[in-house]
Amino acid sequence: MTHHGSSAPGRIGRRLAPEAHRSNALHPGAWWVWALGLGAAASRTTNPLLIGLLIGVAGYVVAARRTSAPWATSYGAFVKLGLVVIGIRLVFAVVLGSPVPGTHTVVTLPEVPLPDWARGVRIGGRVTAEGLLFALYDGIRLAGLLICVGAANALASPSRLLKSLPGALYEAGVAVVVAMTFAPNLIADVRRLRAARRLRGRPDRGMRGLLQVGLPVLEGALERSVALAAAMDARGFGRSAAVPRRVRVATAVLTLGGLMGVCVGTYGLLTAEGASYGLPVLACGLLAALAGLRLGGRRAVRTRYRPDRWGVRAWLVAGSGLAVAGLTVWAAASDAAALNPGVVPLVAPALPLWPAAAALIGLLPGLVAPVPTGEQAPAPPRAKPPVQLRNPSPTSPEETS
Amino acid sequence: MIRFEDVSVTYEGAAGPTVRGVDLAVPEGELVLLVGPSGVGKSTLLGTVSGLVPHFTGGTLRGRVTVAGRDTRTHKPRELADVVGTVGQDPLAHFVTDTVEDELAYGMESLGLAPDVMRRRVEETLDLLGLAGLRDRPIATLSGGQRQRVAIGSVLTPHPRVLVLDEPTSALDPAAAEEVLAVLQRLVHDLGTTVLMAEHRLERVVQYADQVLLLAASGEPPMLGDPADLMARSPVYPPVVALGRLAGWSPLPLTVRDARRRAGALRDRLADVAPRQGTTAVRRPERPERGSRWARRDRTANGTPAERAPAASVAGLAVRRGRVEALRRVDLTVTPGETVALMGRNGAGKSTLLATLVGLLEPTSGTVRVGGAAPHRTAPRRLIRHVGLVPQEPRDLLYADTVAAECTAADRDADAAPGTCRALVSELLPGIADDTHPRDLSEGQRLALALAIVLTARPPLLLLDEPTRGLDYAAKARLVAILRSLAAEGHAIVLATHDVELAAEIAHRVVILADGEIVADGPTAGVVVSSPSFAPQVTKILAPREWLTVAQVREALAAAEGTP
Numbered sequence: 001m002t003h004h005g006s007s008a009p010g011r012i013g014r015r016l017a018p019e020a021h022r023s024n025a026l027h028p029g030a031w032w033v034w035a036l037g038l039g040a041a042a043s044r045t046t047n048p049l050l051i052g053l054l055i056g057v058a059g060y061v062v063a064a065r066r067t068s069a070p071w072a073t074s075y076g077a078f079v080k081l082g083l084v085v086i087g088i089r090l091v092f093a094v095v096l097g098s099p100v101p102g103t104h105t106v107v108t109l110p111e112v113p114l115p116d117w118a119r120g121v122r123i124g125g126r127v128t129a130e131g132l133l134f135a136l137y138d139g140i141r142l143a144g145l146l147i148c149v150g151a152a153n154a155l156a157s158p159s160r161l162l163k164s165l166p167g168a169l170y171e172a173g174v175a176v177v178v179a180m181t182f183a184p185n186l187i188a189d190v191r192r193l194r195a196a197r198r199l200r201g202r203p204d205r206g207m208r209g210l211l212q213v214g215l216p217v218l219e220g221a222l223e224r225s226v227a228l229a230a231a232m233d234a235r236g237f238g239r240s241a242a243v244p245r246r247v248r249v250a251t252a253v254l255t256l257g258g259l260m261g262v263c264v265g266t267y268g269l270l271t272a273e274g275a276s277y278g279l280p281v282l283a284c285g286l287l288a289a290l291a292g293l294r295l296g297g298r299r300a301v302r303t304r305y306r307p308d309r310w311g312v313r314a315w316l317v318a319g320s321g322l323a324v325a326g327l328t329v330w331a332a333a334s335d336a337a338a339l340n341p342g343v344v345p346l347v348a349p350a351l352p353l354w355p356a357a358a359a360l361i362g363l364l365p366g367l368v369a370p371v372p373t374g375e376q377a378p379a380p381p382r383a384k385p386p387v388q389l390r391n392p393s394p395t396s397p398e399e400t401s
Numbered sequence: 402m403i404r405f406e407d408v409s410v411t412y413e414g415a416a417g418p419t420v421r422g423v424d425l426a427v428p429e430g431e432l433v434l435l436v437g438p439s440g441v442g443k444s445t446l447l448g449t450v451s452g453l454v455p456h457f458t459g460g461t462l463r464g465r466v467t468v469a470g471r472d473t474r475t476h477k478p479r480e481l482a483d484v485v486g487t488v489g490q491d492p493l494a495h496f497v498t499d500t501v502e503d504e505l506a507y508g509m510e511s512l513g514l515a516p517d518v519m520r521r522r523v524e525e526t527l528d529l530l531g532l533a534g535l536r537d538r539p540i541a542t543l544s545g546g547q548r549q550r551v552a553i554g555s556v557l558t559p560h561p562r563v564l565v566l567d568e569p570t571s572a573l574d575p576a577a578a579e580e581v582l583a584v585l586q587r588l589v590h591d592l593g594t595t596v597l598m599a600e601h602r603l604e605r606v607v608q609y610a611d612q613v614l615l616l617a618a619s620g621e622p623p624m625l626g627d628p629a630d631l632m633a634r635s636p637v638y639p640p641v642v643a644l645g646r647l648a649g650w651s652p653l654p655l656t657v658r659d660a661r662r663r664a665g666a667l668r669d670r671l672a673d674v675a676p677r678q679g680t681t682a683v684r685r686p687e688r689p690e691r692g693s694r695w696a697r698r699d700r701t702a703n704g705t706p707a708e709r710a711p712a713a714s715v716a717g718l719a720v721r722r723g724r725v726e727a728l729r730r731v732d733l734t735v736t737p738g739e740t741v742a743l744m745g746r747n748g749a750g751k752s753t754l755l756a757t758l759v760g761l762l763e764p765t766s767g768t769v770r771v772g773g774a775a776p777h778r779t780a781p782r783r784l785i786r787h788v789g790l791v792p793q794e795p796r797d798l799l800y801a802d803t804v805a806a807e808c809t810a811a812d813r814d815a816d817a818a819p820g821t822c823r824a825l826v827s828e829l830l831p832g833i834a835d836d837t838h839p840r841d842l843s844e845g846q847r848l849a850l851a852l853a854i855v856l857t858a859r860p861p862l863l864l865l866d867e868p869t870r871g872l873d874y875a876a877k878a879r880l881v882a883i884l885r886s887l888a889a890e891g892h893a894i895v896l897a898t899h900d901v902e903l904a905a906e907i908a909h910r911v912v913i914l915a916d917g918e919i920v921a922d923g924p925t926a927g928v929v930v931s932s933p934s935f936a937p938q939v940t941k942i943l944a945p946r947e948w949l950t951v952a953q954v955r956e957a958l959a960a961a962e963g964t965p
Contacts, residue, residue: 022502022537069539159499178497184541195761196797201785201814201858216800227494230457235497235556236482236511301513305506306520 017313020067020370022306028156029164030314031365035152037321038362041328042144045339046137049351050359051144054324057362058151065365066154067372070184078150082143086136093135094127100343102128130343137343160308167297174237178228185224189217241301248299255292261285313368320364327358402563402595403427403450408464410445410454419445422622423464425614427597429562432589432609434628435599437616438637439843439873443599444490446616446623447565450597451487452478469562483512486556487565490871492548501543501551502527502536508559522558530554530584545747546577553584564588566598570605571870574746574899575934578605585609601873604639604902604938607632608656629653637874640902640938643951647958660942667954668943674957676926676948710773712737712862712893713758713788717767720753720917727753728917731767735893737861740884742908742925743897744935749914751897752793755864758895759790771862785815789855790864791848796839798851805835807854815858825853829883845876852883863887865896869903881906905929905937905949925949 018024035058042054059075066072094109109124158180162173193213197203202212232238265282331354332339338352409421420442427433435443448454452473455462466473469484486508489495498504505526509519527533530550535543543551549569556564569585570578586609588594597614600606607613613628615635624631629652632642641660645653648667654660711734718731728750735741743751756762757769760776769776772787779787792798801807808822815821826833830849839847848868855863865884869877877900884907888894898904904911904925911928913921913935921928926947929935939948948954 159503174497193797195756196792198761198781199759199785199790199792199798200811200854201782203781212800216797224494227489227491228497230453230478231487231489231495232497233457234451234453234478234482234485234487235508236479236559237497239479239482239511239513241513302510303513303516303519305503305510305516305523 016367017369017371020372024311024313024370025160025308026317026369027164027308027310027314028158028161030310030317031156032152032161033318034321034362034365035148035155037318037323037325038151038359039145039148040325041359041362042141042148044325044328044332045355046141047339047341047349047352047355048137048140049349050339050355051140053351053356053359054362055144055147057359058148060363061366061369062151062154065369065372069157071158072154075147075150075154078147078153081150082146085142085146086139089135089139089142090132093131095123097122097125098128098131098134100128100131100134102130102344104129104346106132130346133346134343137341163304163307166293167300167302168293170300170302171238178225182221182225186217186221189220193217239301240299243299247295251292251295251299253292254288254295258285258287258289258292261288313370316368317365320361324358324362327361328355331355331358402429402469403597404465404467405449406465406467408449408462408466410442410449410460410462412458412460417620418463419460419619420616420623421620424622425625427595427612427614427625429595430589430593431611432585432596432598433612433614433625434603434606434610435597435614435616436603436607436631436635436637437623438618438875439601439845439871441616441619441621443616444567446614447487447567447597447599449473450563450565451485452476452481453487479511482508482561483559484561485563485565486553486559486561488549488552488556488567488569490567490571492552495552495555496540499539499541500536501532501538501540504540504551504555505532505558508555512559514559519558522560526554526558529557529587531580544577546573546580549573549577549581550584553581557588562595564594564596564598566596568600568871569598570600570602572747572867572899575605575901576746578602578899579934582606582609601637601871602639602900603637604641607639607642628655640951641942644939644942644954647951647955657938657941660938664942668946670961671943671946671948671954671957674961676946676953676957711735712739713769713771713895715754715758715767715769718754718757718764718769719766720750720757720762721765722753726917728757731914731917731919733912733919733922735862735895737891737893738888739910740888740894740896740908741910741912742904743895743912743914744899744901744904745914745920747899750917751914752866753917754914755790755866755895755897758862758864759788760784782814782816785855785858785860787860788862788864789858789860791851791855791866791868793866793870795847795851798854799839799847802838803835804833804837804839804850807839807850808857811854811857817857817859822853822857825856826850829853843876844871845873845879848872848876848880849883856887861891862893862895865894865898867898868896869898869900877903901929901935901937902950904935905940906952911935 038054038058042051045051062075066075106127106129108126111125112123114121114123159177162177165173190210190213193216194210197213261281262285265278265280265285268278268281270278328339331352335352338350339355341347341349404426405423408423409418411418423446435446437443445454448458449462449466450468450473454460456473456477462474468481471481471484473481496504497507502523505523506519509522514522527536530553532547532550532554535547535551540548540551549572553564553566553569564585566585569581573581582605585596585598589596589611598606607628610628612625613631613635614623614625615631616623617634617636632638632653632655633646633651638646641655641657642653645660645663648664650660650663654663713733713735715731715733718728719726720728731750731754733741733754743754745751753762757764758771758776760779763777771784774784774787776784776788799807801810804826805823808826809819811817811822812819826849829852830846833842833846833850839850842850852865868880872880881903884894884896888907894907896903896908908925910923911921911925912919913928913932926949929937929949930940930944930947936944937949939950939954943954
């Protein structure tokens with residue numbers, strides 16, 4: 001359908017998608033569904049060309065739709081992590097050998113003689129091209145999965161995602177949000193204090209310097225959390241509605257009973273003889289736990305300010321991810337050979353046409369998701385210029401010393 | 402609106418109550434300014450209104466505080482959240498979410514207001530505080546004045562009837578401070594909000610106050626009354642009041658405008674006296690012949706002043722951080738014995754310039770020389786002999802858990818004779834015990850300790866970043882005396898400050914930065930007299946003559962009386 005997105009992305013994209021602002025923000029859940037759909041597709045194949053295509057699709061959408069928010073830079077970190085995973089997988093294949101039989105020997109490492117009881121384990125020895133290729137395919141698949149998760153991370157605001165939590169879990173959500181804003185503050189503190197060491201004539205680099213600022217940094221963090229707790233309390237955090245005793249008891253019974261049901265049901269599903277009762281018990285448990293959460297939400301008096309709505313664009317984004325996943329699973333079932341190219345004998349993988357076309361459906365968000373505008377980070381020019389021409393730097397220069 | 406009934410607060414382990422005998426009522430719709438020297442319990446008194454004292458801080462509260470009829474003993478802070486809005490000293494510690502709009506909505510979400518009400522109030526508040534252009538901005542990218550306005554906005558949205566503010570303008574440049582104060586006045590006038598606020602920089606706020614609550618000394622019962630009456634007896638007062646007291650005006654003027662209308666006679670008396678520049682401007686003190694305490698030992702003592710190398714020279718300096726040009730084409734030379742004040746709005750590049758001078762930042766282009774060395778390439782141990790910086794937060798310099806340990810470490814860092822730092826501490830900060838924890842010192846004392854540590858290495862160039870933040874007038878006067886004597890001994894001093902009164906007191910030269918460029922550089926009197934936001938109050942009152950400080954006027958009057 002929209003495979004030509006990459007040819008003239010700017011113009012077509014602008015026409016289909018509005019500029020992003022708060023009210024048309026895409027539900028973060030939609031981004032996660034889309035990314036997990038791509039990830040599921042990537043996990044169903046070992047064809048490096050197909051996975052490369054999926055990674056490219058995810059990368060294009062990230063490049064086209066990410067904002068300059070701090071979390072948006074996490075994509076690069078996930079890509080690097082993916083490369084590291086491939087590297088580790090290859091190293092293991094070289095050192096520990098590979099179960100894949102192969103005839104093309106690349107190099108023969110000296111083999112470490114192991115005692116009798118460690119039979120089946122090998123260190124060193126023959127390294128075959130087939131084994132390496134198999135490990136490479138495997139590593140690429142894992143990396144693809146990671147990069148898809150990274151794409152979701154870069155595109156969906158974590159705090160907005162937490163806002164979609166049910167009311168009863170709200171407090172846990174706040175703890176996570178506070179922790180997330182805390183880490184950058186902590187890093188800034190460490191930097192500032194290490195810089196301050198220089199002012200006292202001590203070296204500002206090296207491990208010792210880091211250790212010596214540890215205590216002041218922790219002290220500062222503690223003070224800040226106490227101040228934040230005071231501020232949150234003074235702003236009404238933790239107000240709760242009066243709930244009748246019966247409702248509270250019902251909440252506790254439903255939540256605990258539900259969780260127990262989930263445990264029993266899962267156990268039933270996993271053991272051979274429990275298959276008959278497993279599923280119904282699991283379902284009942286889940287229902288009870290959800291009812292408990294819902295009832296527990298009554299205690300919270302909170303309301304939500306402008307929650308993200310799940311609109312047509314969210315359906316399209318989520319649907320494109322699901323379509324990619326569904327079509328790839330279907331293709332894997334019908335044409336397993338194309339999606340899992342063999343390594344024995346060595347063959348060059350070919351790009352299967354229809355699964356590749358399916359993967360390109362994942363580009364849809366690059367066309368329909370609202371486009372972040374240039375001002376997403378730096379300041380727009382203020383309406384009244386005389387006193388307020390502030391430095392729009394992300395790190396205000398005042399914070400340095 | 403707020404009733405204190407015989408309130409006293411005692412913290413655990415304290416010898417006596419921090420505040421005692423508070424028995425008064427703050428009527429609805431008034432802006433009440435809490436005035437007093439540091440450490441008399443202003444913040445404690447503010448805390449009792451929001452219930453954070455004693456529910457959060459501990460301690461014992463005797464008596465009763467009621468806000469809009471709710472007793473703070475039985476209502477926790479969160480149950481007062483809909484009637485009291487509190488903003489503490491540091492707005493950053495106040496933010497829970499990460500964007501402006503979410504932050505404004507946070508308080509209302511906690512109170513469970515209906516979504517359409519929240520939406521309407523957020524829009525109203527964005528307009529009221531002029532934040533509409535910033536609504537989607539991450540809070541971390543805002544400037545100081547913007548943060549303070551967001552913090553005030555975030556407590557305004559639940560429509561509290563009382564607003565409690567602790568030093569809302571201390572960290573702000575003059576223009577941003579006026580912006581915040583204009584907002585407060587609008588709240589009081591248009592919405593009838595009761596505002597209770599503590600502030601050290603009285604010259605900025607006293608004219609807005611309907612009443613003043615004076616805490617003259619620790620443990621004394623406070624007095625509530627007319628600002629002009631109480632300013633006449635207050636131990637802390639702004640320059641306009643000082644001038645009024647000196648000239649014997651009654652009732653005391655609180656605004657520059659009132660003072661100007663009354664100043665006709667004073668201007669006549671001063672007509673044929675020129676402002677003595679000695680206390681403030683242009684005199685470049687020659688190096689004293691006697692061995693100076695703090696001057697660098699290894700200086701070439703026999704060089705004439707003209708030949709002496711500048712303490713710092715900056716030429717064509719540019720500093721970029723990411724894509725932001727923090728400084729552009731900056732040229733600056735500081736000679737020994739000279740005091741330079743760097744001024745300009747928050748984010749103009751003052752701190753960046755100081756950080757570059759001390760080698761914390763590398764220049765992108767241009768040269769920086771401090772005592773002949775390029776600071777960012779000099780090893781820290783050598784650099785501290787050339788230049789010392791007292792950072793905005795002096796606490797960053799302090800690691801040890803006692804003053805004595807801090808001093809020993811400073812002697813070791815600077816290779817100074819043992820006891821050097823301690824001697825400096827005793828001189829700058831008399832009566833501090835060796836085993837005091839730096840955290841227990843007041844803001845002014847911590848600043849003096851950090852200054853002593855920096856001076857231990859005898860740097861010929863001394864840099865101070867925003868040194869008067871959180872200082873009361875007495876601490877400021879001590880700092881001024883210390884800096885003057887350092888300058889007289891040949892130290893070059895560069896200070897970045899928003900405090901126009903401080904700059905008028907001690908700076909020989911004022912450099913104004915805007916958006917990373919120097920836009921004005923000249924003798925203090927010449928630069929500040931013509932500027933509406935950087936002129937000190939005395940200058941504004943006695944314009945067009947170039948008087949800067951009350952001390953100048955006092956000397957001139959005394960001289961005029963001595964020779965009639």
